[in-house]
Amino acid sequence: MVMVNLILILLLGGVIAMLSERAGENIPRRVALVVIMLDLAYLLSELWGMPSLTQLQAPMPDDPSTWLMHFKAQWIPAFGISIELALDGISLLMVLLTLVLGAIAVSASWTDIAVKHGFFEANLLWTLAGVLGVFMALDLFLFFLFWEVMLIPMYFMIAIWGHENRGYAAMKFFIFTQASGLLMLVATLALVKVNHSATGQWSFSYFDLLNTPMPEQTAHWLMLGFFIAFVVKLPAFPFHTWLPDAHTQAPTAGSVILAGILLKTGAYGLIRFAVPLFPEAALDFSWTAMALGAAGVVYGAVLAFSQSDFKRLVAYSSVSHMGFVLLGVYAWNELALQGAVMQMVAHGFSTAALFMIAGSLQERLHTRDMREMGGLWQQMPRMGAVAMFFVLASLGLPGLGNFVAEFLVLLGLFQISPWITAVAALGLITGAIYSLILMQKSFQGEPNPKLQDHGLVDFAGREMLTMTVMMVALIGLGLYPQPVLDMAQPVLQSLLEMTSVEAMP
């Protein structure tokens, strides 16, 4: 029930936030913040009594009772569909990330929403609820439901509060993810059908569908359906083109949630579903996937460099970073998977922060065009220093979270294919190029005379607090990532065992 409550709190909180606008324009955001904090506190209090997280029992992928939490209730018995939620280390990690970044997102859009505050915060909370559902659902039907439904509030966030080209961006975002989602739906139903033919039972439960015997050819096609849906969301080259538009046009909180959390659902899907459900097919496919990942790393970096729009640049950097996740997942060994999980968390913070900075700049300068910026450090040294920190994080400076992630991915990947690793490593170089040009064009260089008398306000208390949280998180992840690794380790271990046993015959 805990998991259901987590989602319900956010849903109801959204309604309250929406209604609370009547009490005043600045009430909804407070409500939203309180709701998220409450949710987080609730989750933590429930975890308190659990066995220490670092000694998590390895959850058997096909035995829900070994998981941290498990909830199952009948929903549509006609098709064996149930409300089945479960939590293991990785989901817990993602849930925590979601809630923390959710709070950060509320803070990010503290001042830049001009109209319909209540509905905005409601959409934000509902998106978070949907994302939590995605991370916890283990009934494939339910998973698909959350997968699709979380897009709607997100769509509204972009379409209503976005920037100048919001209609196009929101549409593109929605169509890309929906169209690919359809493929996943088809694959899911086909999988269920195959399982039904084999067992005579309708079931959408993950635990029942694992180990469904099927011909190789079938497995390949079905895997592809899941794969495409997930990599579109991830996004991987060449399915990434919705992302720059969506991220650029979204309001700050939207960008933070998109980049910080929503992209991770794709990665999570790959780890949780795409590979374990079809281990052999995934193995055969891994070369293609890794090639796409490596291509994405380099392509995203090159494109990022060529942008003159601050947010667009950051958006493309996400493409590049998510390439590492794809590489990590399809290298499918412990090192690379840990790297992928780390990247999910670290990228969440680093990119969210950069989007927040972009949002702050837009709010102050009314532009995202870096050609209109320059030398901002002079007037806003704190923001400059913070930006520098996150830029360095994003280019993979050792000591910060992203480095640990990328290095682990590369380390795992190297055991599979040194050559792909070499290509991916190019991303380290190109990453440095675009990251530094970002700093150069915005905060460094000759101060733009047009901005001299703008009276730019540097980061103040709320913003610095938010940023500090993320900086501390990244340093923590960079120097002592063990808690995160320990949370994911048992899960990855058992996933690896299961798929390797599968691969044996």
Added chain:
Amino acid sequence: MLEITLFYIAATIALVATVLAMTRANAIHALIYLIVSLLAVAVIFFLIGAPFAAALEIVIYAGAIMVLFVFVIMMLNLGEEGDARERGLLQPSIWAGPTVLSLLLFAELLYMISTIEGPVSTQAVSAKEVGLALFGPYVLAVEIAAMLLLAGLVGSFHLGRRYLEREE
């Protein structure tokens, strides 16, 4: 043999009259050809043992329905210039395409129909049999047909009334 000969004659008349009806410029002329065509079809009905149908064809179709047309044409009072316009519209560029389509349709149907064999029944179906069937198994159809006529009535009443009211 006589019947067969009569059938072919009637069929020819029906077809020719129909073609003529379709190509006339003047609506009244067309209508008269159409009536000829309907009468020829009535002859065919009679020949294949459906005298009751033949009678209805003449009385209701050629009689009542066609008269309806005549009324309307008279009410609209279409003049000579209208005929000229109609004539002008029957250009090959207009009828070429549709003719091809019609021929194709006909060819296909012909091909399919040609597989049917056998003559029509030698036994005439009498009016009594029809009546029995009509008020036996088909009684509900009669009821619904009444409703259908009611719908037609109300509809045409509504539309026509407005026309008449405005005319005054």
Added chain:
Amino acid sequence: MEGLNIPLNHILLVSTLLFSIGMLGLMIRRNIIFILMSLEVMLNAAALAFVAAGAHWGQPDGQIIFMLILTVAAAEVAVGLGLVLQVQRRFKTLDMDSANRMRG
């Protein structure tokens, strides 16, 4: 009525021809009155086919359907001619090609 042996497919042939001619008229005529007449031709063709088939099987059903077709034709024509009057009044023409305000 002894010795009747008109082949069924010949009658059907006639009815098919009538149907095609009606169809053709429907496609080439613009005057709404002619269009309605073409419809009558088509319905009549179908009626002929029914009666012939009924005769072929020696059943009354063909003729009953024929009567129903008559009803249908009457109802359609009644409403249709009502519309013709409205068309004439509002469009000042019977040319259906000019009735194309809605498109795209």
Added chain:
Amino acid sequence: MGDMIWLVPLIPMLSSILLMLGSGSLPRVIIGLLGVCSVGAAAVLTLLVGLDFLANPQPFQMTLWTWMQVGNFSPGIAFYFDGLTLVMMSVITGVGFLIHLFSTEFMEEDVSYARYFAYLNMFVAAMLVLVMADNLLLLYLGWEGVGVCSYLLVGFWYQNSANGQAARKAFVVTRIGDTAMALGLLLLFTQLGTLDIQAMMGVANEQWQVGDTLPLIACLLLLGGAVGKSAQLPLHTWLPDAMAGPTPVSALIHAATMVTAGVYLIARTNGLFLLAPTAMMIVALIGLATSLMAAFTALMQSDIKRILAYSTISQIGYMFLALGVGAWTAGIFHLMTHAFFKALLFLGSGAIIHYLHHEHDIFKMGGLRSKMPVTFWSFMIGSAALAALPMTSGFFSKDQILLQAYLQPDAGPWLWLGGLLGALLTAIYSFRLVFVVFFGEAKTQPDGDTGWRMALPLVVLCGLAMVGGYFIIPVAEVFPVASGEHPANWVEYVSISVPLMGLLLSYLIFHSGQLNVDKLVNSSLGQWLRRFWHSGWGIDWLYDRIFVRPYYRLSGIMVNEPIDAIYGLIVAINQTFNHWLAESQTGRMRWYIASMVFGLILVLTLALQISAEAL
């Protein structure tokens, strides 16, 4: 005392963080004190630990915590301390302290005083982590950390975009090398199962034979990192540009410490390189080639800092040569002496620049001998050491390198000859600098000579540059024992005399003018060579054409997302269908009927076709 070594990097780090947080509010005095004293404290600690170690030369390892543990990959945040570490730490904290002190005066008027010391402290911390790291991953952390600090400091005056450009170039070019190094790390871990340097070398010795391919590849990848950081061919181009930073930064980072990290890396992983003689040879050749190339280039420069920058490249080339021929100790020795005298030279040039209103062109200086005596003597001593005049520190180290190069079994004499040529050129350009700047007629008036905070470091470094050659560095345990062979005596004599010859030539050409080279210089070949050498052998130009411009062009092409064009095409196709179909909705009834008839025919055809087949 050894337990305290973790404090050595931590103190500057904490100071750096404090400076960053308080950048807006701390008074300048506090900032200066914090910046200098933190490094001073680190130096004192190093001294204490060093004395301890010298008394009981036992290398030790110290793990603070396990950085991460994934499977059998468990690098620690751990330090390793031995003689080599001690040497490096001493140089870093010692020279670093002096340069910090120098900076307090040099940067006095800068608005971003706190930011400067924050970066500089952070650099010291990162560099210490680099040399103290027990495993390659932590070393890599320090390695990247110093790179970032270098980037920040080169671009310190960020408002000039040329500085930003230089800073980015520095970072990106070294990053290329770093990436190779990262790949090397991946290879080493994958093959050897550990990144702990000592353990790794042990495993490597068991697992690999001398001359195997894998160690060669691994060494070459590490070498990639080393040439990047140490500005060796082909990744040296960033260093001259990096002179855009404040001069003390150039002294500390781009002369004394960071750029020698490559040398340290190779020396530290000597166990691997010994397994790959080919790699060693490549190291030697790269070193030699770089040293010559840079020396020729230095000869043609007129910017005082660029001369020194190329000289640094050249001197590191010597160190590489030393490493390549197996003269580990000599290489590290040269590293140390170079740190002294090059820091001295840079600080001296900093003083000149500071008091000459940021004048960089040596031909606009002149006759400074009397106006800036402290600086003059610093330069004299520094140049002498750089030119390896006998009895200076540079003499001892360079002499050792040349002799050991001669002993290299494969191509010894050739390497030696190349080294000699380099030595000759070094002497020429270094004294060219002295003669042009300090002698001759005065062209610019300095504001005065150095204050005590600048003078003290100069004096101390002068002393070190003179006596540094007599130090005995405690690295005997670290490196394999040298053969103890000695080349013939004539070799030694020639090696000693060549720098003197260079001095003489320099005097004749640049001071007395007795040797007139105008004719040679003005010949077309001479002109061409001049330009060629001046431009650093055209390497920058070449890179610009091969890498930079194509990358810009590529990104220019890509800016509109070629991939999106594909999706655009899909959209366009759909729109076309939409257009066609919408056109078909003409609103004309006859057309609609025709469409229905067509549909009927279609359906009939489909029905007919298959049924006909079935018949």
Added chain:
Amino acid sequence: MNTGQLMALMPILMLSLTAVVLMIQASIKRDQGLAWWITAIGFLLTLWGAGYAREFTQPVTMLLMVDDWGLFFTTLILVASLVTLILSKDSFSPEGERKEEYYLLLVLSVLGAVVLIQSSHMASLLLGMELMGVALYGMIAFPEKGELPLEAAIKYLVLSACASAMLLFGFALIYAATGDLSYGGMGAKAAAAFSQEPLVLMAGSAMVLAGLGFKLSVVPFHMWTPDVYQGAPTPVTGFLATVSKGAVFVALTRFYLDGQLYQYDSLIMALSVVAMASMLVGNWLALRQDNIKRLLAYSSIAHFGYLLIVLIALAAAQSTMSSELIGQAITFYLAAYIVTTLAAFTVIANLAGEDDSKSMLSAFEGLFWRNPVQASALTVAMLSFAGIPLTAGFIGKFYLIMLSIQSQLWVLLGALVLGSAIAIYYYLRIIFAMSKTSGTMIKTESRAALGAQDIVAALLLLLVLALGSWPQPFIEFAGAL
């Protein structure tokens, strides 16, 4: 005919009674308010009748088949008719004094639809369809002003009559080939006579499909749809989209099933081509349509394309389990489609009325901030059309995909996925238009208190969501039919 059969005919009787009462009322004293109430009560009585008749399910003569399935759709159609009735109340203001005729036509049209749904014989199919159609002509042309309704009516009449002729000719051919006019008899005899005259049977069935396909507006018989949707008064459009199409599809299903047409590959082929063309062409046409009524017309083309998959799957299905699925699929999809369409047209009728310019997309801008209830209803309707989870449309699509997979109709499935992907675009356009904040300028416009139409919209909205998020009871119910 015994009492049981009469009881089974209760819905038809009730409707007929209503028609008669309406006529009597009109001849005594014209009062459109009273007529509205009579009609409403008549519909409610018919709803009761539909429930009552469930006790007496049986074939009534050879013309009608009263079964649970048909009664369910009767109920559904009556609900749709009630909604139409409510929407019609405030429409046609200039016709106010003559609206009794409209109600009478409405009742007759519903009667036709009910007959159609329960038909098991070509004669009843013909009569039901024509009754529904003829009454509809009058309803479409009902408004006195404006040219669009008239144009729509004349187009619908001519094209519909043409389609009827095709249908009739098809029936005639089938009759000629089999000698039986009831579906069941025809199927049985056709099976026996298969070796003899399949071609005629194929030709006849193909023509019937064409005739019914016209009413369902599947490609290439679809061209009338947008014009008629646009021209007809909005409540009538809603009626046409739900009652007419739903009833025809049910009739088609009966004809197809009882006539055992699914065993003929050639027909399946024809159906497949039509279905695919509909899915793609419909969506393509809707892509950039700015008139929301035309847009929904195009969207309906696509939806019936999707729905045809069920009939095709039926042919491919071998196991008994799947035929059970197929029944559920038709029931669910049609129900979902009807409810969703009603929701959409409720909103459109309310906002656009009979003003054609108000049914342009631009008129819907900022609706969220003006009338959140209606905007939400339309949004949910669009999401349901698009097949987003938690809406009824999703479960419908779920069935279709499941069936396609089960029957391995990969090409059709591909078209379904492709079509749905295209469709997202234009459904979203509507939602986007409604969420435009620039429309807030109209915010000041005083909003009337919650009207009956808001309540209807809200109820339908809830129904769409309920069917989508808690479908189990309905699935069980549909499974039992």
